[in-house]
Amino acid sequence: MIDQVEMMKTIEKLRGDAVVVPVFRANIAWSRVTNNVKRDIPVGGAMGKGSSFALGLALAQPNTKVILFDGDGSLLMNLGSLVTVANKAPKNLYHFVMDNGVYATTGGQDVPGVGLTEYADMAKAAGYAHTYGFDDLEDFVTRADEVLNQDGPVFVAAKVVPDIRLPEERAAGRQRRTPEAVRDLLEEFATVR
Numbered sequence: 001m002i003d004q005v006e007m008m009k010t011i012e013k014l015r016g017d018a019v020v021v022p023v024f025r026a027n028i029a030w031s032r033v034t035n036n037v038k039r040d041i042p043v044g045g046a047m048g049k050g051s052s053f054a055l056g057l058a059l060a061q062p063n064t065k066v067i068l069f070d071g072d073g074s075l076l077m078n079l080g081s082l083v084t085v086a087n088k089a090p091k092n093l094y095h096f097v098m099d100n101g102v103y104a105t106t107g108g109q110d111v112p113g114v115g116l117t118e119y120a121d122m123a124k125a126a127g128y129a130h131t132y133g134f135d136d137l138e139d140f141v142t143r144a145d146e147v148l149n150q151d152g153p154v155f156v157a158a159k160v161v162p163d164i165r166l167p168e169e170r171a172a173g174r175q176r177r178t179p180e181a182v183r184d185l186l187e188e189f190a191t192v193r
Protein backbone atom coordinates (compact mmCIF):
# COMPACT_ATOMS: atom_id res chain seq x y z
CA MET A 1 0.00 0.00 0.00
CA ILE A 2 1.15 3.46 -0.92
CA ASP A 3 1.24 6.65 1.11
CA GLN A 4 -0.60 8.95 -1.28
CA VAL A 5 1.18 12.08 -0.07
CA GLU A 6 4.54 10.49 -0.91
CA MET A 7 3.22 9.43 -4.29
CA MET A 8 1.94 12.92 -4.97
CA LYS A 9 5.33 14.44 -4.15
CA THR A 10 6.75 12.58 -7.12
CA ILE A 11 3.89 13.70 -9.35
CA GLU A 12 4.30 17.31 -8.25
CA LYS A 13 7.94 17.24 -9.38
CA LEU A 14 6.82 16.10 -12.83
CA ARG A 15 3.62 18.12 -13.25
CA GLY A 16 5.08 21.08 -15.14
CA ASP A 17 2.14 23.38 -15.88
CA ALA A 18 -0.45 20.62 -15.64
CA VAL A 19 -3.83 21.41 -14.17
CA VAL A 20 -4.53 19.07 -11.26
CA VAL A 21 -8.04 17.99 -10.31
CA PRO A 22 -8.15 16.28 -6.90
CA VAL A 23 -11.43 14.96 -5.49
CA PHE A 24 -12.41 14.67 -1.83
CA ARG A 25 -9.62 13.19 0.34
CA ALA A 26 -7.11 13.37 -2.50
CA ASN A 27 -7.54 17.12 -2.28
CA ILE A 28 -6.42 17.07 1.35
CA ALA A 29 -3.29 15.12 0.42
CA TRP A 30 -2.59 17.19 -2.69
CA SER A 31 -2.91 20.45 -0.74
CA ARG A 32 0.16 19.34 1.26
CA VAL A 33 2.38 19.01 -1.79
CA THR A 34 1.17 21.37 -4.50
CA ASN A 35 3.43 24.20 -5.61
CA ASN A 36 0.95 25.75 -8.02
CA VAL A 37 -2.40 26.12 -6.34
CA LYS A 38 -3.59 28.39 -9.14
CA ARG A 39 -3.59 25.36 -11.41
CA ASP A 40 -5.43 23.10 -8.98
CA ILE A 41 -9.18 22.61 -9.22
CA PRO A 42 -10.53 20.59 -6.30
CA VAL A 43 -13.81 18.87 -7.05
CA GLY A 44 -16.02 18.08 -4.09
CA GLY A 45 -19.74 17.88 -3.69
CA ALA A 46 -20.43 16.61 -7.20
CA MET A 47 -19.36 13.12 -6.20
CA GLY A 48 -18.30 10.96 -9.10
CA LYS A 49 -18.04 13.83 -11.54
CA GLY A 50 -14.29 14.36 -11.25
CA SER A 51 -13.63 12.19 -14.28
CA SER A 52 -16.26 13.94 -16.40
CA PHE A 53 -15.01 17.35 -15.29
CA ALA A 54 -11.37 16.48 -16.03
CA LEU A 55 -12.35 15.10 -19.43
CA GLY A 56 -14.09 18.34 -20.34
CA LEU A 57 -11.09 20.33 -19.18
CA ALA A 58 -8.69 18.17 -21.19
CA LEU A 59 -10.80 18.55 -24.32
CA ALA A 60 -11.13 22.31 -23.86
CA GLN A 61 -7.40 22.83 -23.26
CA PRO A 62 -5.75 20.18 -25.44
CA ASN A 63 -2.29 21.67 -25.01
CA THR A 64 -2.43 21.47 -21.22
CA LYS A 65 -1.93 18.28 -19.26
CA VAL A 66 -4.76 17.44 -16.90
CA ILE A 67 -4.00 15.20 -13.94
CA LEU A 68 -7.03 13.83 -12.12
CA PHE A 69 -6.88 12.31 -8.64
CA ASP A 70 -10.12 10.35 -8.53
CA GLY A 71 -11.34 8.13 -5.71
CA ASP A 72 -12.51 4.53 -5.91
CA GLY A 73 -15.89 5.40 -4.41
CA SER A 74 -16.14 8.38 -6.73
CA LEU A 75 -15.29 6.43 -9.86
CA LEU A 76 -17.82 3.78 -8.90
CA MET A 77 -20.51 6.44 -9.12
CA ASN A 78 -19.49 7.27 -12.68
CA LEU A 79 -18.03 4.11 -14.20
CA GLY A 80 -19.47 4.99 -17.59
CA SER A 81 -16.99 7.84 -17.75
CA LEU A 82 -14.25 5.27 -18.42
CA VAL A 83 -15.87 4.52 -21.74
CA THR A 84 -16.52 8.18 -22.49
CA VAL A 85 -12.89 9.08 -21.80
CA ALA A 86 -11.62 6.19 -23.91
CA ASN A 87 -13.95 7.20 -26.72
CA LYS A 88 -12.83 10.85 -26.73
CA ALA A 89 -9.21 9.75 -26.17
CA PRO A 90 -7.67 13.00 -24.89
CA LYS A 91 -3.90 12.69 -25.18
CA ASN A 92 -3.46 15.12 -22.29
CA LEU A 93 -5.50 13.32 -19.61
CA TYR A 94 -3.86 11.38 -16.75
CA HIS A 95 -6.49 9.67 -14.63
CA PHE A 96 -5.30 8.46 -11.24
CA VAL A 97 -7.61 6.50 -8.95
CA MET A 98 -6.59 6.54 -5.33
CA ASP A 99 -7.91 3.09 -4.47
CA ASN A 100 -8.14 3.01 -0.68
CA GLY A 101 -11.06 0.57 -0.52
CA VAL A 102 -13.26 2.86 1.55
CA TYR A 103 -15.42 5.95 1.52
CA ALA A 104 -12.83 7.95 3.46
CA THR A 105 -14.78 11.20 3.58
CA THR A 106 -17.79 9.66 5.31
CA GLY A 107 -15.99 7.59 7.92
CA GLY A 108 -14.31 4.67 6.19
CA GLN A 109 -17.12 2.37 5.05
CA ASP A 110 -16.02 -0.30 2.56
CA VAL A 111 -16.69 0.47 -1.09
CA PRO A 112 -18.31 -2.32 -3.11
CA GLY A 113 -15.82 -4.61 -4.79
CA VAL A 114 -12.98 -3.94 -2.37
CA GLY A 115 -10.33 -6.62 -2.81
CA LEU A 116 -12.12 -7.86 -5.90
CA THR A 117 -12.41 -5.13 -8.53
CA GLU A 118 -9.33 -4.04 -10.48
CA TYR A 119 -9.86 -0.57 -11.86
CA ALA A 120 -6.84 -0.63 -14.15
CA ASP A 121 -8.23 -3.72 -15.86
CA MET A 122 -11.56 -1.95 -16.31
CA ALA A 123 -9.89 1.10 -17.83
CA LYS A 124 -7.84 -1.10 -20.16
CA ALA A 125 -10.94 -2.90 -21.33
CA ALA A 126 -12.68 0.44 -21.82
CA GLY A 127 -9.91 1.46 -24.20
CA TYR A 128 -7.53 3.83 -22.38
CA ALA A 129 -4.22 4.16 -24.22
CA HIS A 130 -2.11 3.11 -21.21
CA THR A 131 -3.10 1.60 -17.88
CA TYR A 132 -1.17 0.83 -14.71
CA GLY A 133 -1.76 -0.65 -11.30
CA PHE A 134 0.61 0.15 -8.44
CA ASP A 135 0.68 -1.00 -4.84
CA ASP A 136 4.29 -0.09 -4.09
CA LEU A 137 5.65 3.45 -3.89
CA GLU A 138 9.09 2.57 -5.25
CA ASP A 139 7.58 0.90 -8.28
CA PHE A 140 5.57 4.01 -8.98
CA VAL A 141 8.50 6.38 -8.47
CA THR A 142 10.59 4.30 -10.86
CA ARG A 143 7.98 4.53 -13.60
CA ALA A 144 6.44 7.93 -12.88
CA ASP A 145 8.33 9.71 -15.63
CA GLU A 146 7.11 7.18 -18.18
CA VAL A 147 3.55 7.38 -16.84
CA LEU A 148 3.34 11.15 -17.12
CA ASN A 149 5.34 11.69 -20.30
CA GLN A 150 3.38 9.74 -22.87
CA ASP A 151 0.20 10.42 -24.77
CA GLY A 152 -2.98 9.60 -22.91
CA PRO A 153 -5.47 8.88 -21.91
CA VAL A 154 -3.41 7.25 -19.16
CA PHE A 155 -5.02 5.47 -16.22
CA VAL A 156 -3.28 4.68 -12.94
CA ALA A 157 -4.89 2.71 -10.13
CA ALA A 158 -2.91 3.11 -6.91
CA LYS A 159 -3.58 1.09 -3.80
CA VAL A 160 -3.24 3.72 -1.11
CA VAL A 161 -3.51 3.83 2.66
CA PRO A 162 -6.90 5.26 3.65
CA ASP A 163 -6.88 8.74 5.13
CA ILE A 164 -10.25 8.68 6.86
CA ARG A 165 -11.77 12.01 7.75
CA LEU A 166 -12.22 12.57 11.44
CA PRO A 167 -15.43 14.19 12.72
CA GLU A 168 -13.50 17.20 14.03
CA GLU A 169 -12.13 17.93 10.55
CA ARG A 170 -15.58 19.02 9.44
CA ALA A 171 -15.31 22.04 11.71
CA ALA A 172 -11.69 22.79 10.88
CA GLY A 173 -12.45 25.36 8.23
CA ARG A 174 -13.32 25.39 4.58
CA GLN A 175 -10.81 24.77 1.85
CA ARG A 176 -10.56 26.44 -1.50
CA ARG A 177 -13.64 25.44 -3.43
CA THR A 178 -14.33 24.52 -7.03
CA PRO A 179 -15.98 27.80 -8.17
CA GLU A 180 -13.08 29.92 -6.89
CA ALA A 181 -10.55 27.62 -8.51
CA VAL A 182 -12.38 27.64 -11.84
CA ARG A 183 -12.56 31.44 -11.78
CA ASP A 184 -8.82 31.69 -11.11
CA LEU A 185 -7.96 29.27 -13.87
CA LEU A 186 -10.24 30.97 -16.38
CA GLU A 187 -8.33 34.17 -15.69
CA GLU A 188 -5.06 32.39 -16.29
CA PHE A 189 -6.15 30.78 -19.56
CA ALA A 190 -7.53 34.11 -20.73
CA THR A 191 -4.14 35.66 -20.01
CA VAL A 192 -2.15 33.12 -22.02
CA ARG A 193 -4.48 33.29 -25.00
Ligand SMILES: [Mg+2]
Pocket residue numbers: 071072073074098099100101102103104111
Ligand atom coordinates in the same frame (compact mmCIF):
# COMPACT_ATOMS: atom_id res chain seq x y z
MG1 LIG B 1 -11.98 5.74 -1.46
